Amino acid sequence: MRAFLKFDYNLLTKKILEDKLSDFGYKYTIQGFGEIEFHEKVPEAKLEELRYIFDEYGITIIENQKTVLVQKIKDIIHEMIYAEEVPNVKVSVYLAEKLNHSYGYLSNLFSDVTYTSIENYVILQKIEFAKQLFLNDKLSLTEIAFRLNYSSVAHLSKQFKNTTGITPSAFLRIIASRRERNL
Known part of the structure; x- marks a missing residue:
């Protein structure tokens, strides 16, 4: 079971x-x-x-101040994505306001420390959360796109495929077949 x-x-x-x-x-x-x-x-x-x-x-x-700030960026992104109601504001504006630094500074620091961009990190976190929503809440693709503030279902689908290598519908088929085998 x-x-x-x-x-x-x-x-x-x-x-x-x-x-x-x-x-x-x-x-x-x-x-x-x-x-x-x-x-x-x-x-x-x-x-x-x-x-x-x-x-x-x-x-x-964490003791290094740059690493502390990068962790705060990650925490705010998580807070934003996993909130019951995702703030309807650009991530760049939200981060700059919350951390009291220019987005350019935050973006450069994040890239220097993590070797990836804030934008890429946000996409990865949104796709991970989308997978959880598919699995646990059984929400439709439209509901998930709305929940994560995507401009359209097509935009979410494209980012999902670019990130995971498969479409959301293929992901759901794989999960459904695994569930059937485990019954």
């Missing part, structure tokens, strides 16, 4: 952080997705212990 799960990455990550930090013994506040403020000085040995604990969950403590 196979069970298909739907989960909220942000909620899951926040729960892990809260559980592990409550055991850690230092007062803290989660400032937003991906940022924790400790209310007291944490010794390096304790931070190392926390790094080890978080590493088990794929969570990394």
Whole structure:
């Protein structure tokens, strides 16, 4: 038997952080997705212990300021894409306003650190979310295109094929055949 799960990455990550930090013994506040403020000085040995604990969950403590800003860009993109209602604003404008930097600066920094563009990262994240929506919510292609703020179903289909190598309908056929085999 196979069970298909739907989960909220942000909620899951926040729960892990809260559980592990409550055991850690230092007062803290989660400032937003991906940022924790400790209310007291944490010794390096304790931070190392926390790094080890978080590493088990794929969570990394970042210290380089450029990498921190790139992570904030990624977090805001995730927040934007996975929101119940995707803000109807260009990613460039949204990022510049949220991070208080010009989009040109953010774009250059992102490319320097990740070796890909913000635009490409957004497309990859949207396609991954579209796959989840196909699998878990059983939404139609039209509903998913609307949910992810695509200008048209054709635009989503083209990006899906360019990213995955298959059309959304071929993806759905593959999933349907796998489900039938596993019944």
